Every structure is written in structure tokens, then in C-alpha cells.
Amino acid sequence: MASTSFQPKNKSPSTVISFFKILLSKSLQAGTLKIPRKFSRIYGGGVPNPVYLKLPDGTQWKIDWTNHNGEIIFENGWKEFAAYYSLDQGHLLWFDYKKTSLFEVHIFDMSCLEINYPPNDHTDDDCVEILNKPPSPLRGGLRKRSVAPLSTPSKTKRLRSATKSRDVERGSQSKDTSLEMPVFSSSRQDFLDFSPGTSGFKALKEAEKFSSENPFFIVKIRQAIRSNRNFPASFFIKYFKNEVQKVKIRFEGNLFPAKLRYYRQNSTAFISSGWLQFAQASKLQPGDVTVFELVDRDDPVFETHIYRAKAFKSWSCGFQSLKAARNFKSENPSFMVKITQTNLPRTTAVIPVPFFTKYFARKKPNIQIKLRNKLLPAKLLYYPSSSAAYISAGWQAFVGASNLKAGDVCVFELVNGKDRVLDVHIYRAGRLLSF
Incomplete structure (x- = not known):
């Protein structure tokens, strides 16, 4: 769950240079990060190598960088940093550079809120x-x-x-x-x-x-x-x-x-x-x-x-509900949302970008979710820069009305394209009921 603990500090433009990067899948796959070209051009000559990334959890990460055609590229150490904080496409990283070897970094997820940082032990809860x-x-x-x-x-x-x-x-x-x-x-x-x-x-x-x-x-x-x-x-x-x-x-x-x-x-x-x-x-x-x-x-x-x-098997498990949801068949277009302990309290739900661009790109963002005999209003959001789409306003109201639990799986079926109505079929973990 994300937090809202990040508070921008009062800082002098002469001593602190700030920039941000939105992560793309290509960068994550390469295991490197290219710093904005303008920053490299103006300040690159004074950036030490290696640099250290300081996070709000108190940790510092050593990162070696290379100069490629005048651009700073984070390499050694970056892949481990990205893996530790589970960086994903669409995450935003905010950098504060004070003309030393230290960069202060804040990480924001796709809900636009700062993440909850793991305890400072650099290990794995798995x-x-x-x-x-x-x-x-x-x-x-x-x-x-x-x-x-x-x-x-x-x-x-x-x-x-x-x-x-x-x-x-x-x-x-x-x-x-x-x-x-x-x-x-x-x-x-x-x-x-x-x-x-x-x-x-x-x-x-x-x-x-x-x-x-x-x-x-x-x-x-x-x-x-x-x-x-x-x-x-x-x-x-x-x-x-x-x-x-x-x-x-x-x-x-x-x-x-x-x-x-x-x-x-x-x-x-x-x-x-x-x-x-x-x-x-x-x-x-x-x-x-x-x-x-x-x-x-x-x-x-x-x-x-x-x-x-x-x-x-006597314990409820999301695998069973997921398997049942995958058997859903309809002539209408549909997509699936898996409910986990992590995304359950969020105010948005990620939906497939191809579904949005095919059926909603040229329509108003307002939709209606059909739950039993009720129509619940909601909105869709799409961010082309990060290639991410969400159900936003109205999602938490739907979660409460449908009593969703971790392990449940929702199939959203577009039953009325003109009025933008999505009929929801919920597969309950352990009960495998849908409506």
C-alpha cells in the first residue's frame, strides 16, 4: 500500500537540482537507467563516479555509471536496486542532486503516491x-x-x-x-x-x-x-x-x-x-x-x-478462483482483474491497455459497473507516457459493495458499448461463486 509521507522540502535552486524519471519496460529489461539528457549536458561534468542513491528508508546504494554519447547511464548496482524495490513500468523516481556524489531518491507507484519502503535490512520477506x-x-x-x-x-x-x-x-x-x-x-x-x-x-x-x-x-x-x-x-x-x-x-x-x-x-x-x-x-x-x-x-x-x-485444498486459494475465471466465455469483450492483499486497499485497479485503447480510447472516461442489479459509476484513466490504464474513481465503492477479498478474481464483460456498461463476474476464492 502506498503512503503519502513525501513532503517536498524548501530548497534553493542554486544548491539542489531536481528531476524525475518514469520507468519503461525497455529500461527495466536492460537493467540500466538513462538520466535525462539535459541534466547530463549541464551537470554531467561534475557528477562523481560512482554515485550513491539515498532512500527515505535510510539506505544508500552504490551505483556505477558510464558516459554514452554525453549521457549518464546508471549501470552496475542499478539492476539490484530495481529488483529490491520491485520497480515496474510506470513507476516514477524523483531525484534531488546537491552537486555531491549523493542523490536523494523518492519512489512513486502508479497510483501517484509514494511507496511504503521495506524495513532497512536489504533482504526478502519471501x-x-x-x-x-x-x-x-x-x-x-x-x-x-x-x-x-x-x-x-x-x-x-x-x-x-x-x-x-x-x-x-x-x-x-x-x-x-x-x-x-x-x-x-x-x-x-x-x-x-x-x-x-x-x-x-x-x-x-x-x-x-x-x-x-x-x-x-x-x-x-x-x-x-x-x-x-x-x-x-x-x-x-x-x-x-x-x-x-x-x-x-x-x-x-x-x-x-x-x-x-x-x-x-x-x-x-x-x-x-x-x-x-x-x-x-x-x-x-x-x-x-x-x-x-x-x-x-x-x-x-x-x-x-x-x-x-x-x-x-481445504483452505481457500486464489488459484482455484483464477482457474475458474479463465474458463469464462462470452461473445462480448472482457478482461480480468486479480484481487491480491496488496492491491485490495488501493483506490485504483490496473486494466489491460489494449482493452482500453480498443474499446474506450475515443469515448468519455465514465463507465458503469453492473453488480447484480445495480449500476455503480466509475471512471477510466489512461496514461500514454507510461502505457498504463486504470479503473479510478468508483473502484473503492465497488470493492466495498461487492465485498471483495484477496484471492477473488473479477471478470469485467463489456455488455453495452454505447452506454459503457461492464458486467462483473466475481469468482470467490474458496467458494467459486460468480454473479
Whole structure:
């Protein structure tokens, strides 16, 4: 959820130079940022290299830049900065330059409000490190571990051999005895909601019961197919020395070579090469939770224990509602909006730009959302510069009237182009009802 904490300061034009950049997908894919040409032309000669970006959360990020045909381009360090703050197309960055190596930066999302910055620890809330007691030295062997019992209503499911990954296929009905643990915060969002009531939440609770004398951390899978995966930087610092560390990830007896990378300048850590192969082989899905247990420190090997979200079908889950919504068929044009814990409180909802440009580009922005037998007024907004379209005024009234919850999916069907009426079909997470 965005905040409105940003307050422009009184500043002298002679000492502070301000500019902003709206992010485009091309820049994000390239992993670089081109500073406005006029700024580079007038002030580029006095900008030190590297520079440091200071955020309202108190962090500073070291960025190396290059000069390309007289233009300053942020390169080394920028990609990690963008990943940490989950920068996306349409985000606006405000820069204040005081003719030193320091740029003060504020980030605004597509609602035009400043974002809530993650806590100052440069880590990932998809990652949790659990240390029940100070770790003892590891010498190659697999230490004895205790695991919370897993059961079904009829029988207890046996655990697989300790030489294989433990893949939990059924839910537990045992009492929740989750451990207290430090949570590594991040701004990662909009993939899967792990809030109470979801199958991902139940899988996480089961994973938190895992116990071992070996050090380990937990990773929540919000999006399975990615080329890399954040993990706690504090874990890397504690157990590894080099900034690039070769390791092996064990899944069901198979070893997958991988590399761990640590970026000292902003204290972030990733599983890089090897992650994608492991994720595909283990068939990770959003909502799954994986425990990475360091069972061999001399020749680093991580044993993996996967808790599958699909094992907890009795819990409401947005996957079911999304699957049902995708089966919607109509001769009328339509688009889909997924409701997450992140976008639920927002005053706008993102809609597909191609839908807007095809059916509303030359019409008035006023629309009507048909909810049961009621017509709720709303407005559409389109920003060509950032290629973004929204349902704006009227969205929160619709959310309240329809009692939307995280995990629900809305299909908006254009049933009357002349009067701009969108009939809504809501697929409820866990109930799969629509109207």
C-alpha cells in the first residue's frame, strides 16, 4: 500500500537540482537507467563516479555509471536496486542532486503516491532464516533433525529417507507450534498472497515447524519460474566468505549445481545459475514453501524440503478462483482483474491497455459497473507516457459493495458499448461463486 509521507522540502535552486524519471519496460529489461539528457549536458561534468542513491528508508546504494554519447547511464548496482524495490513500468523516481556524489531518491507507484519502503535490512520477506540455537560447526555429515508430525484424518504419512528432499503432499492437523523467527523484508509483491486463509499460508505454517541442528532458511515461492531467487543476505555472510559461492541443491537424491551471489554494496543475496533448473525439476508452484538446509559446509550442499500449497485444498486459494475465471466465455469483450492483499486497499485497479485503447480510447472516461442489479459509476484513466490504464474513481465503492477479498478474481464483460456498461463476474476464492 502506498503512503503519502513525501513532503517536498524548501530548497534553493542554486544548491539542489531536481528531476524525475518514469520507468519503461525497455529500461527495466536492460537493467540500466538513462538520466535525462539535459541534466547530463549541464551537470554531467561534475557528477562523481560512482554515485550513491539515498532512500527515505535510510539506505544508500552504490551505483556505477558510464558516459554514452554525453549521457549518464546508471549501470552496475542499478539492476539490484530495481529488483529490491520491485520497480515496474510506470513507476516514477524523483531525484534531488546537491552537486555531491549523493542523490536523494523518492519512489512513486502508479497510483501517484509514494511507496511504503521495506524495513532497512536489504533482504526478502519471501525468505526466513531460523536459528533455534547458535550453529555448531558443520563437517560434512548430516545431523539429526526433528520434524513436526504430518498426518491426515485417517493415517500418518511417513517421511521419506533423509537422503532425499522431503516433499509434503498432505496437510497437518496437528496443533500449530510455529517458531518465532526474524523475517527478512522486501517489496516483492503481486504474485501470491500468503495471508491467513490461503493454502500458501498453511504450507508456510507447516514449514515453520521444521527443526534441525543444521542452519537453514525458508523461501516462499510467489512466482516459480524466475532466473534467480533472493535468500537472506545474513545467512550468506554467516556461512560463506566469497561473493560468489558454488553450491549444490539436492532434490529427491539429485544434485543441482548452483551459484550463490552476494552484492556487498547493497547487502543482497541471490541463488543465480542453477535456480531455474531446480525450480523446474521440483515443479515449484506459487504458494509452495521450500526449506533450504545446509547439510554439508565443506562442499556446500543444501537439502530441500518442499511444502506444497496444493496439499491444503481445504483452505481457500486464489488459484482455484483464477482457474475458474479463465474458463469464462462470452461473445462480448472482457478482461480480468486479480484481487491480491496488496492491491485490495488501493483506490485504483490496473486494466489491460489494449482493452482500453480498443474499446474506450475515443469515448468519455465514465463507465458503469453492473453488480447484480445495480449500476455503480466509475471512471477510466489512461496514461500514454507510461502505457498504463486504470479503473479510478468508483473502484473503492465497488470493492466495498461487492465485498471483495484477496484471492477473488473479477471478470469485467463489456455488455453495452454505447452506454459503457461492464458486467462483473466475481469468482470467490474458496467458494467459486460468480454473479
